[in-house]
Amino acid sequence: MNAIALLSGGLDSTVNLKRALEESNVLLALTFDYGQRAAEREVEAARAIAEALGVPHRVVELPWLAQVTTTALVDREQALPEPSEGELSSRGAETAEAVWVPNRNGVFVNIAAAYAESLSCEEIVVGFNAEEGATFPDNSREFFHAANAALALSTLRRVRLQCYTLDMMKSELLAFGRRIDAPLGLIWPCYENGPEICWRCESCARLRRALVETDSLEWFTSQRRT
Numbered sequence: 001m002n003a004i005a006l007l008s009g010g011l012d013s014t015v016n017l018k019r020a021l022e023e024s025n026v027l028l029a030l031t032f033d034y035g036q037r038a039a040e041r042e043v044e045a046a047r048a049i050a051e052a053l054g055v056p057h058r059v060v061e062l063p064w065l066a067q068v069t070t071t072a073l074v075d076r077e078q079a080l081p082e083p084s085e086g087e088l089s090s091r092g093a094e095t096a097e098a099v100w101v102p103n104r105n106g107v108f109v110n111i112a113a114a115y116a117e118s119l120s121c122e123e124i125v126v127g128f129n130a131e132e133g134a135t136f137p138d139n140s141r142e143f144f145h146a147a148n149a150a151l152a153l154s155t156l157r158r159v160r161l162q163c164y165t166l167d168m169m170k171s172e173l174l175a176f177g178r179r180i181d182a183p184l185g186l187i188w189p190c191y192e193n194g195p196e197i198c199w200r201c202e203s204c205a206r207l208r209r210a211l212v213e214t215d216s217l218e219w220f221t222s223q224r225r226t
Contacts, residue, residue, distance in 0.1 A: 003123035003162065004028045004116050005055070006108055009045030009188045011207060012127030012165060015173055018182035019164040020125040021053060027119050029055045030112055034101065035066025035074050038193050045188035052183045060111060065101065073099040073191060080191050082200040085209045095202050096135040099191065105138035109147050109161065116159045123162040131169045131206065141166055170210035178216065185223030 005017045007029040020026055031046040033039045043059055050057035072078035081095040088095075105126075112124045126144075133140035144161055152158050165173045177184055188194075191201040198204055211217040 001025065001123060002027055002119065002121040003125050004030060004112055004119065004121050005125040006112055006127065007031050007046045007050060007057070008127065009042040009049060009186075010127070010203070011170070011177065011184065011187050011189055012129055012132075012173060013046075014049050014127075014184065014187050015177035015180070015182045016125050016127045016162075016164050017049070017053060017055065018177070018180055020123075020162065021055075022180070024123060024125070024162075026055050026125070027121060028115060029057045030108075030115060031057065031059050032062055032108055032111075033059055034062040034104070036101075036191075037073060037076060037080075038188060038191055041188040041190070041194045045186055048186045049183055052186060062107070065104070065107065069101045071098060071100050073101055080201045083202055083205055085205050085212075088202070088205060088209065099202070100136075103138075105143065106147070109151075110154070113151055113155050113159050117155050117157055120157070121159065122157060123160055126161050126163050127165065128163045129165050129170060129173050130167050133166075170206050171213040174207075174210040174216060175214050178214075178219075184220065 001024045003020055003024040003026050005026055007013045007017055029050045031043055047057050066074045072080045081098045083095055116124055128139045137143055144166060148160050189203055189207045190197045191203050192198045211220050
């Protein structure tokens, strides 16, 4: 089966791409630059991951998407939320709204579907998970199935989404990634642009909690040094 993958350069998309390669012919990995703070580091990470896995890579620029959002993920004059690991659930709605980009995954999926049809692909591999799906509706199981229903009508090849981590929490996803030898040392998990991972933003807080829960913090640090 032919597939393309959405690859942000983060944990979720990297694990899903690595898993997809076990059963699909992944013809292309797509990374989107929509003016987000970490665009440069995300593109850099995605390019390195795609190269390590032998997958062609393309960056799609969406400057108009930055123009229709005023959230902190794009607007650098706004402070990013920095919830503690203990606040990730209690402040979920608040922090999600602060970094929400209008219809982001809806846009990404539909652009990917156009690429998929042009390349005669049946699947689009995405990196969703249950933990973030609880507060970000476009990461949820409901969105996944609704998108597939729409794609069945909007594509002649009835392109469908594939996600291997849809029901996983971050700690489960991390452990799964380690088991399948995903190149996790190459990921960029941070909302900021570097030069180092900030470990304060929500994305970093979720990763740190997963690393602690799986006793992987020292391992991850060593991977990034190699």
